[in-house]
Amino acid sequence: MAFAVFGHVPGVGKSISVDLWELGMRSIEDLAKGDPDTMFEETRRLAGGSMDRCVLYVYRCAVAAAKNPDLDPALRKWWTWKD
Incomplete structure (x- = not known):
């Protein structure tokens, strides 16, 4: 389901789609409201503290x-979008 929603977004593959879903995002509208830094920190927390x-x-x-x-x-x- 996650890839069906987010798979067409640039840079987003199956793994990132699942990450977005785990962050509670269910639509492109949800994604548009997201804060990348907060999303990254939460994904890192969910992964146990380590994240590329x-x-x-x-x-x-x-x-x-x-x-x-x-x-x-x-x-x-x-x-x-690198630093």
Whole structure:
């Protein structure tokens, strides 16, 4: 179910879709309201304290794309959202 909802979002694959679902997100609208830093910290907590920082970059990209369906193609690449 999670991938059916989020799989078309840039940078989001099956694993990240499940992570978003575990954060309580059920729609693109929920994702658009998300805060990537808070989402990352909660995902890290759920994973037991360890999480690759790339997940944060994917969250930044995904939230931006959810807020703006016409997001610049260059910004649809998660690595564009690195620190």
